[in-house]
Amino acid sequence: MTGIEIKPLSASPKLSEALGTMLMDVVAGGGSVGFMHPLSPERARAFWDGVLAAADRGERIVLGAFDDGTLVATVSLILDLPPNQPHRAEIGKMMTRPSHRGRGIASALMRKAESLAIEKGRTLLVLDTAADEGAPEFYERLGYTLTGEIPDYALKPLGGLTATRIYWKRIGGATPR
Ligand SMILES: CC(C)(COP(=O)(O)OP(=O)(O)OC[C@H]1O[C@@H](n2cnc3c(N)ncnc32)[C@H](O)[C@@H]1OP(=O)(O)O)[C@@H](O)C(=O)NCCC(=O)NCCS
Known part of the structure; x- marks a missing residue:
């Protein structure tokens, strides 16, 4: 991990391009992150344009990890949830370049992402991941609890259905009542 810099991202054509290239690589490698292979550069870039615009509006925090200035991984902390869930945030679009x-x-x-969520007063994190070719063990190592599995939830990027697993983790202090 030496030499890796982690920072929040905001809208920029260069970052959308770098994130788009990483997304295409991850999807081509079978990573279940919401897209089908092949993913066009235009679609990948447009997706990140939207995500980074949402970050600029404060609806999410998009973190990037850089190795010597090159983007190599990202995760999103989604903060924009319904008014009755102000204590909760979601984790999404976690990916590392192969x-x-x-x-x-x-x-x-x-x-x-967890420490930023705590700073924002969030006490509960929720995420989902594909059962096949997703990262259930990765999240379990980080202390996430499995709620259950929904069968045939999504298509894998290279075809065929996979179940999804829903995880949660309490963070920070007690949930406000
Ligand atoms: C899941 C993913 C983000 C992990 O990235 P990474 O930078 O390699 O993760 P780390 O190096 O921090 O891994 C930490 C540990 O989890 C393990 N791990 C990582 N990914 C794993 C996976 N998919 N399944 C099982 N274990 C995994 C690692 O072996 C490592 O274990 P170790 O500490 O004993 O060496 C990466 O594999 C990826 O981008 N996958 C494709 C996209 C994807 O599935 N994203 C999750 C969508 S919800």
């Missing part, structure tokens, strides 16, 4: 996996970068991003 070339940089297994170095603890995603774990570091998750720890940073």
Whole structure:
């Protein structure tokens, strides 16, 4: 993990491009992050344009991990939830470039997302991940509790259905009542 810099991202054409290239790589490698393979560069970039615009509006925090200035991983902390869930946030779009996996970068991003969620007064995190080719064990190592599994929830990027697993984790102090 030496030399990896983690920081929040805001809208910029260069970042949308870098995030889009990473998304295409991850999807091509079978990563279940909401898209089908092949993903066009235009679609990938447009997706991140929207995500980074939402970050600029304060609806989410998009973290990027950089290795010597090159974007190698990202995760989103989604804060914009219904008014009756002000204590909750969601984790989404967690991905590490295939070339940089297994170095603890995603774990570091998750720890940073959790500490930012605590700073924002959030006490409950929720996420889902594909049962096949997703990352259930990764989240379990980070202390997330499995709620259950929904069968045939989504298509895998290269085809075929997979179940999804829903996880939660309490963070920070007690949930306000
Ligand atoms: C899941 C993912 C983000 C992990 O990225 P990473 O930077 O390699 O993760 P880390 O290096 O922090 O891994 C931490 C630990 O979890 C393990 N782990 C990571 N991904 C795993 C996976 N998919 N399944 C099982 N274990 C996994 C690692 O082996 C490592 O264990 P170790 O500490 O004993 O070495 C990456 O594999 C990825 O981008 N996958 C494709 C997209 C995806 O599925 N995203 C999740 C969508 S919800």
